[in-house]
Amino acid sequence: MYELTGVTRRYIRGKGVVDALAGVDLTIAAGDYLVIKGPTGGGKSTLLQMLGGLDRPTSGSVLLDGVDLAKLSEARLTRLRSEKIGFVFQSFNLIPTLTAQENVETALVPLGVKPKERRERAAEALTSVGLGERLGHVPSELSGGQQQRVAIARALVKKPRVLLADEPTGNLDESTRDEIMDVLRARCKEDGLTFIMVTHDSHLAEHAPRAVTLRKGTLSSS
Template identity: 90%
Template sequence: MYELTGVTRRHTRGKDVVDALAGVDLTIADGDRLVVQGPTGGGKSTLLQMLGGLDRPTSGSVLLDGVDLAGLSEARLTEVRGEKIGFVFQSFNLIPTLTAQENVETALVPLGVKPKERRKRAAEALASVGLGERLGHVPGELSGGQQQRVAIARALVKQPRVLLADEPTGNLDEATRDEIMDVLEARCEEHGLTFVMVTHDSHLARRAPRLVTLREGVLVPS
């Protein structure tokens, strides 16, 4: 699935040069469930952006199914993200004026899915995360946990092979956090997805079948 070799991401801040990633080597097999933990600013989100093709390394390679993402054009990267990768973020990123169903459908528009099929797949995705009766609600009518369920449904409706989650429970209370993790784990198991999540929450890290720690851009033993 993924093979990262010598991945470095260097940023310039004024006169300073900062390595967000400093020579990361990492293999993620098809169907892996991996949690990346570590302190804020340690490079976790940068690593996830590399896996999702949202950023390119300063040096090194990020292979997805044998193809180096860094070598692809922006147009082809967009296609790969649409075909293979779903994203879940801490801030939900829902469109406030659209209903839950319409928000989920937005993931299918760039793929050329016809309206009737979009509606069907969006309704099924929302039902799979426990929101089958909330299709017509806008985000402001939903709780934080329900909004994150909509975001998960939006990521899953594309039928991706990889689900990448960046602090997906960071804005939620502990009870809702555990509910969302149950949903994520169940859907990944059901669909056989490769799942990579970054978090600073040690409780979530302990749930992971595979755990790595990223500190100052370097992977260290967990």
């Protein structure tokens, strides 16, 4: 699935240079459930962006199914993200004027899915995360946990192979956090997805089958 070799991401800040990632090597097999933990500013989100093809390394390679993401054109990279990778973020990133169903449908537009099929698949995805009766509600009519469920349905509706989650429960209370994690784990297991999550929550890391720590751009096993 993923093979990262010597991945470095360097930023110029003022007159200095900062290595957000400093020679990261990481292998992630298909179907893995991996948590990336570590302090704020340690490079966790940068690493997730590399895995999602949202950023390119300064040096090193990020292979997904043998394809080096850093060497793809922007058009091919965009297509790959649309087809293979689902994203869930701390901020739900829902369009406030669209209903839950319409928000989920937006993930299918770049894939050229016809309107009737988009509606059916969006409704099915929302039902799978427990929101079958909330299809017509706009985000302001939903709780934080429900909005995150919409975001999860939007990530899953295109049937990706990988689900990347960046602090997906960071804006939720503990009870809602546990509910959302139950949904994520259940959906990933049922769909056979590779699930990679960034979190600073030690509770979530402790309950993951595999966890690594990223500190000052350097990766270590947990």
